[in-house]
Amino acid sequence: xxxxxxxxxxxxxxxxxxxxxxxxxxxxxxxxxxxxxxxxxxxxxxxxxxxxxxxxxxxxxxxxxxxxxxxxxxxxxxxxxxxxxxxxxxxxxxxxxxxxxxxxxxxxxxxxxxxxxxxxxxxxxxxxxxxxxxxxxx
Amino acid sequence: xxxxxxxxxxxxxxxxxxxxxxxxxxxxxxxxxxxxxxxxxxxxxxxxxxxxxxxxxxxxxxxxxxxxxxxxxxxxxxxxxxxxxxxxxxxxxxxxxxxxxxxxxxxxxxxxxxx
Numbered sequence: 001x002x003x004x005x006x007x008x009x010x011x012x013x014x015x016x017x018x019x020x021x022x023x024x025x026x027x028x029x030x031x032x033x034x035x036x037x038x039x040x041x042x043x044x045x046x047x048x049x050x051x052x053x054x055x056x057x058x059x060x061x062x063x064x065x066x067x068x069x070x071x072x073x074x075x076x077x078x079x080x081x082x083x084x085x086x087x088x089x090x091x092x093x094x095x096x097x098x099x100x101x102x103x104x105x106x107x108x109x110x111x112x113x114x115x116x117x118x119x120x121x122x123x124x125x126x127x128x129x130x131x132x133x134x135x136x137x138x
Numbered sequence: 139x140x141x142x143x144x145x146x147x148x149x150x151x152x153x154x155x156x157x158x159x160x161x162x163x164x165x166x167x168x169x170x171x172x173x174x175x176x177x178x179x180x181x182x183x184x185x186x187x188x189x190x191x192x193x194x195x196x197x198x199x200x201x202x203x204x205x206x207x208x209x210x211x212x213x214x215x216x217x218x219x220x221x222x223x224x225x226x227x228x229x230x231x232x233x234x235x236x237x238x239x240x241x242x243x244x245x246x247x248x249x250x251x252x253x
Contacts, residue, residue: 013218016197023201037203041176044201048194101172101190101198110177 001063007050009076012100015051018059019044025061026068031136039134042114043070045107046130050074052097054127066136067116073129079122086112086120139163139247141206141229144185147247148240150208150233154220158229161206167252168241172198178252187244189237191215196222205229210237 003025005018023040031039043059050057054076062069079085086108093103112118117133142159145152152159164183169175170190175198178184185206188195191213199207205228209215212234223230233240245251 013193015194016201019201020197033203037201040201044197045173045176100192100194101170102194104171104173106173106177110173113177 003061003063005059005061007047007057007059007074009051009053009055009057009074011051012096015048015100016044019047022061022070025063029063031068035134035136038114039068039070042111042132042134043072045111045114046070046072046132048100048102049107049128049130050076052093052100052102053077057127067133068136069131069133071129071131073127075127078124078126079120079128080124082120082122139249141185141231144208144244144247145231145233147243148208148231148233148235150231150235152229152231153215154223155227155229158205158227161229163206163249165252166241166244166249168237170237175199175202175204178202181252184252187237187240189213191219193219193222195219196226196228199223199228200226207231208233208240210235210240 019040026036054074057074060071088109089105091105097103115132116135119131122128141161163185165181166185168187184204186204187208189211196219207230209232
């Protein structure tokens, strides 16, 4: 099963609505609560990143028998140094993002901690694509 | 300790999900940084105490499976926030006390922290 959702940059009111829908879907499918939680925590952090840093993005959710694969592709400034961004505490978030309770440089490390597989590709001036995979039987 | 008992201790009021007032609070975490909340592991029946009062505080609870929220510093919880909280079967309490005072009172009851 494939689903695609659109996310607008700067839309903090709706940030997390995709994660919410995916959570409902995974629960309905009977995925174990631990896997649901780690998946939606990773997804939510990544969704907030699109809202916080990008102009817009699309989230594709591919549900297979043994895993969920989520691809978040955004149009935005990109990440100049992924290694730097993956370190706890490093952030380029605006004051607005910090007011929302994020932007402390913990998002990408937390996405990694909650994903079985994680790939990040980014091109400065174009955008960032994050692919995360979580297996149901882990 | 129940949510209702906690609301009384902090001179707060239950403003959403009153039907869940008898839920037992087993652990408490206090933070205004939602990224910190999203890093928590291994807990059940957790109450979040926060002064961050916007849609993302409710969304964070939803993602982190937290169904008890105590909003401090007299922040105004909007109808939209309460609607989202209701969808997620959350109980929401508010108090005029500061985060420090609230945390001190609750720590004194013996309810353990997450870490």
